[in-house]
Amino acid sequence: MAEHPVYDVIIVGAGSMGMSAGYHLARRGVRTLLIDAFDPPHTEGSHHGETRLIRHAYSGDPAYIDLALRAQVLWEEAEAESGTELLVPSGVLNLADSGVYSFAGRLVEAQKRKVRAEQLDADEIRHRWPALNLPESFEAMYEPDAGYLYSERCITAYRQLALAHGAELLTNTPVLNVTAREGSVTVHTKNGEYHGAAAVLSAGAWFKSLSPFVSLPIKAVRKVVGWFGSTPDFEAGKFPGFTLGGEEGGFYGFPSIGGAGLKIGRHDTGEEWRPGEPLAPFGSLESDEGDLRRVLEAYMPGAAGKLLKGSVCKYEHTPDEDFIIDRHPEYSNVLLAGGFSGHGFKFSSVVGEILADLAVQGNTRQNIAPFALSRFNTGPDQPQPKPILEEIE
Structure with a gap:
C-alpha cells in the first residue's frame, strides 16, 4: 500500500x-x-433539511451570546467570500406560554450585550402577525436581527x-x-x-x-420535520422564523420559502438511535405528523394544510x-x-x-x-x- x-x-x-x-x-x-x-x-x-435558525438572545452562560454574535460575523464573511446567499435576516419570533416558560433571563442577557430583543404580549403578537391564534397566556421575545441559514x-x-x-x-x-x-x-x-x-x-x-x-x-436521537401547506400570511418576507413552547412541548420553524410550505419540527422528545441501526422514515410513527399538526392547528391554523414533505435527521444530545x-x-x-x-x-x-x-x-x-x-x-x-x-x- x-x-x-x-x-x-x-x-x-x-x-x-x-x-x-x-x-x-x-x-x-x-x-x-x-x-x-x-x-x-x-x-x-x-x-440537512434546508434551513436552521440563527438567533443571539440566549439564556444560561453568556458565552452563548458571544459565540452567536461572532458566528453571525463569520457567516457574513463566508457569504461574501463564497458569493452565495447563506443567511436570511427574517427575524425570529420566540413564542411561549408564560405558565410554562419565561423569557426574562434571555431578555436580561440580551440587554447586557446590546442584542436587540423585544418583549411582546399576546395582543401585540396578534397585531403584528394576525394569522397567529394565541391565548392570552402567551408572550413573545422577538429578535429583529436574527433569521435563518441555508444549511x-x-x-x-x-x-x-x-x-x-x-x-x-x-x-x-x-x-x-x-x-x-x-x-x-x-x-x-x-x-x-x-x-x-x-x-x-x-x-x-x-x-x-x-x-x-x-x-x-x-x-443520538431520531428527529422529524415537516413542511405544511400554508396561506400567504406565512410566506418568507412576511413571517419570521419562530420557536414555540407550550404544554405540547418545544417546537421551531420557518416561513414558507418559495412556496415549499411552513416548516416545523419538535425540539424535545425523540427515539434513540445508534450508528449502524436503520433510521425509520418520516411517517413511521403517528407522532411524526401528529405532533406537528396538532400545534399548527392550535396556534397557526393557516399553516395546518396538507403535509407537503417530511424528513428525518438526528440530534446528538449531551445530558x-x-x-x-x-x-x-x-x-x-x-x-x-x-x-x-x-x-x-x-x-x-x-x-x-x-x-x-x-x-x-x-x-x-x-x-x-x-x-x-x-x-x-x-x-x-x-x-x-x-x-x-x-x-x-
Missing part, C-alpha cells in the same frame, strides 16, 4: 463543525485532511472554500478506528491509514462509532444540552467537538474558528470553559438536564 502523506490536522467528520474547521485551518496554511463517511452535504447527519448551502460553501485554500477531502470513507500518541494521530479507514500531527473529531451523531478511542456522553469543545482526556493533540444538541448549527462557523485556534495556537479568545468535558465527571456538581424549552434550534 502506498504511504500516505503526513498532515498537520486530520478532521474526522466533515459535517457542519468539521467542514468549518477545515476551512479555517486551510486558510491559515495548515495541511488539512477532512474525512467523512458520506459525501457532504448529505442526509446522514444533522445538517446545505453553508456546508457546500465551506467545502468549496476549504478546498480552494488547499484542504483535501475524502468522501464515502468510513473511519474504522483512531489511534494516537503525543505528536501523532493515525486514522484507520476502509481505504487505508492516514497520519497527522493532530486531529479534530467532529463525528456528530456517529461519535459512538469512534469508541473505545473516545467515549463521550452523547445520545445538559450544552456542547463539548475540548481536548481528548488522554491526547492533547486530539480535539473533540460534539453534542450540539439540536441548537448548534448556527454556531458552526465560530466553532470551526475555535478548533483552528486550538490546533494552531493552543488557545482561543472565545470562552469555551462551559463546554469542558470534565463537567461530566461524577459527583454532586454533575450537570442536570435543562427544561425542554430552554434552548430550541
Whole structure:
C-alpha cells in the first residue's frame, strides 16, 4: 500500500463543525485532511433539511451570546467570500406560554450585550402577525436581527472554500478506528491509514462509532420535520422564523420559502438511535405528523394544510444540552467537538474558528470553559438536564 502523506490536522467528520474547521485551518496554511463517511452535504447527519435558525438572545452562560454574535460575523464573511446567499435576516419570533416558560433571563442577557430583543404580549403578537391564534397566556421575545441559514448551502460553501485554500477531502470513507500518541494521530479507514500531527473529531451523531478511542456522553436521537401547506400570511418576507413552547412541548420553524410550505419540527422528545441501526422514515410513527399538526392547528391554523414533505435527521444530545469543545482526556493533540444538541448549527462557523485556534495556537479568545468535558465527571456538581424549552434550534 502506498504511504500516505503526513498532515498537520486530520478532521474526522466533515459535517457542519468539521467542514468549518477545515476551512479555517486551510486558510491559515495548515495541511488539512477532512474525512467523512458520506459525501457532504448529505442526509446522514444533522445538517440537512434546508434551513436552521440563527438567533443571539440566549439564556444560561453568556458565552452563548458571544459565540452567536461572532458566528453571525463569520457567516457574513463566508457569504461574501463564497458569493452565495447563506443567511436570511427574517427575524425570529420566540413564542411561549408564560405558565410554562419565561423569557426574562434571555431578555436580561440580551440587554447586557446590546442584542436587540423585544418583549411582546399576546395582543401585540396578534397585531403584528394576525394569522397567529394565541391565548392570552402567551408572550413573545422577538429578535429583529436574527433569521435563518441555508444549511446545505453553508456546508457546500465551506467545502468549496476549504478546498480552494488547499484542504483535501475524502468522501464515502468510513473511519474504522483512531489511534494516537503525543505528536501523532493515525486514522484507520476502509481505504487505508492516514497520519497527522493532530486531529479534530467532529463525528456528530456517529461519535459512538469512534469508541473505545473516545467515549463521550452523547445520545443520538431520531428527529422529524415537516413542511405544511400554508396561506400567504406565512410566506418568507412576511413571517419570521419562530420557536414555540407550550404544554405540547418545544417546537421551531420557518416561513414558507418559495412556496415549499411552513416548516416545523419538535425540539424535545425523540427515539434513540445508534450508528449502524436503520433510521425509520418520516411517517413511521403517528407522532411524526401528529405532533406537528396538532400545534399548527392550535396556534397557526393557516399553516395546518396538507403535509407537503417530511424528513428525518438526528440530534446528538449531551445530558445538559450544552456542547463539548475540548481536548481528548488522554491526547492533547486530539480535539473533540460534539453534542450540539439540536441548537448548534448556527454556531458552526465560530466553532470551526475555535478548533483552528486550538490546533494552531493552543488557545482561543472565545470562552469555551462551559463546554469542558470534565463537567461530566461524577459527583454532586454533575450537570442536570435543562427544561425542554430552554434552548430550541
